[in-house]
Amino acid sequence: MIRRLARSTSGMVALVAMGFAVATLAIGAAAHVVTHEALEEQLDHRIAVETDALLHEARTRGFPALAKAVRLRDSARTSSSLDYLLTDAGGRPVAGNIQTSPSPRPGKEELLRFRRGGYPAVGQSLTTTVSGGTLTVAADRSDLDEIDRTLETLFACALGATLALGTGAAAAIGWTTRRRLAEIDATARAIIAGDLSRRIPRDGSNSEFDRLAGTLNQMLERIGALMENLRQVSSDVAHDLRTPLTRLCNQLEIAAAGADDGKRMEAIREARIQADDVLEIFASVLRVAEVESLTARDRFATFDVSELLVEMVETYEPEFDSSGHHLRTDFAAGLVVLGDWRLIAQAVSNLLENTLRHTPPGTTALLSAECDTDHVAISLTDDGPGATIDDAERLFQRFVRAETSRSRPGHGLGLALVRAIAVGHGGEAVVENGHEGFGVTIRLPRA
CATH class of the missing domain: 1.10.287 (Helix Hairpins)
Incomplete structure (x- = not known):
């Protein structure tokens, strides 16, 4: 049953509510027992003190003085006063305001049944044998019983309130959860049915x-x-x-x-x-x-991009010279990144190949690199004719080319691979705007 409830949100809330109810019940029971025992001990202490005072009277002044003291207390009795019974050696009442049958035995008695003024009552008592008779001092338990009933009522109300609040909370949370999950389920079913534009509604609560x-x-x-x-x-x-x-x-x-x-x-x-x-x-x-599958991350290592760029320049500079292009550089040493040397070299090679392939002789290209707090940026810009496509960012898509006639060699995959490599390294590739010609920047996280 518990395992079954734990599988749903409302069931979990119900279990929590039950836990609070059990805790309230346990705390109430413990508090009731402790309070009851403390009050009983207080009554016992009061009876013992009163008994000691009367026994002192009997020892110093005798049995008649004890009887007189009991009568005086009885005559000054209030609702909170103790009850007394003084009998002689034959068990006949001499003084006091209560009657018992049979006569109480010496010692403590927790539930002594007696009559006061013809009305039955129950009290705690201490009976002591004195010279000439027996003295019983009792305390009515009606106030203690009333406190017990009050505590039981309070704890019962607390238990009921805890159960009611827990049940209400379980219902509210369950309804809210089912409603939100129903929206997610409806969206998923719509997408399964073919509506790929469907999205889960948001309420802006940031919940x-x-x-x-x-x-x-x-x-x-x-x-x-x-x-x-x-x-x-x-x-x-x-x-x-x-x-x-x-x-x-x-x-x-x-x-x-x-x-x-x-x-x-x-x-x-x-x-x-x-x-x-x-x-x-x-x-x-x-x-x-x-x-794009990111399997290349297994080969990532720390390396200096500056050294890679030096090698790429040495490799492509003769080809630039022979084709009538010009290649300039602007980068410092110590540009360290975490990545795959081979893939970064492939990305830079694709940019250089694009410059050679899609710009006329006489074009000057600038291969540069710089770093900031978080990234190393590798840029290749040229002063060629630039891209004729309206949205230059589309050039990073597969098979998209700047010239629609497709008369030049290539398949429109070079820049797609450049962006895939940059994203696979946790960076990005963007088209540089704001200058004549064409430029691409690869941003990679610093090691």
């Missing part, structure tokens, strides 16, 4: 449910973006593969129909080139997917 709704909405936005990206990639892959596959089929048909061995071999070579182009597209797509 646990509101923050959860925000997190789930961000996840759904990410999933929606990935689905859109997948759709775009599928379309772009089909578009980019159509031309090389069509050429491949044409070359194979020429090879199959050709009677001349030379023409047949030329057609086969052209078909091989088209097949390599198709394989290059698939290899690039797989490379981007591998980087």
Whole structure:
């Protein structure tokens, strides 16, 4: 039963309410016992003190003086006074205001039944044998019983209030939880049914449910973006593969129909080139997917980006010179990051290749790097014609190219790989604006 209740929010609240009720009951019972015992001890002490005073009277002045003292106390009696019974050696009453049957035995008695003025009562008593008779001093327990009943009523009310509040809280929390979960469930069912634009409503309270709704909405936005990206990639892959596959089929048909061995071999070579182009597209797509899966983080190590840039400049500077481009540098030493040397080198290589491929001779490119408190920024800017696409950020998507005719070599995957590498390192890649030409900056967290 308890395990069953613990599986729901309302059940958990009900268990907590039951726990508070049991704790209230235990505290009430303990307080009742302690209070009752303390009051009984107080009555016993009062009886003992009064008995000692009367026994002193009997020892110093004798039995008649004891009887006179009992009568005086009886005549001055109030509602809070003690009760007395003094009997002679034969058990006959001599003084006092109570009657008992049979006569009390010497010693303490917790529940002595007696009559006072013809009315029955119960009290605590102490009976002592004195010279010439027996003295009984009693205290009525009616006040003690009244206090016990009052305490029991208070604790019963506290227990009932605890149970009522616990039940109400369980119902309220259960209703709130079910309502919010119902919204999440309805959104999930709508998305399963195909409505990918559906989002979980938020109330702006910044509560646990509101923050959860925000997190789930961000996840759904990410999933929606990935689905859109997948759709775009599928379309772009089909578009980019159509031309090389069509050429491949044409070359194979020429090879199959050709009677001349030379023409047949030329057609086969052209078909091989088209097949390599198709394989290059698939290899690039797989490379981007591998980087986006973050599996490369297993190879992360601390290294100096400045040393990497020096090697990249030494590698590409001859190619820049031979193509009529100019490459300048501006970076300091000691730019340390945590990452994969090979991947960062790939990203910088893609930027340099794009400059060589998409800018005319005479273009000057600047490879620079700087650091701030948290990041190292690697930038490659040029003074070339720039990008003709309206939204330059779209260049980071797969198969998106600045020139729509697609007459130049490439498949639109270079910058997609650059951004994937940057994001995989916990950074970002952005297009630089505010200057002529084109520029991309990769920001990586410092080690």
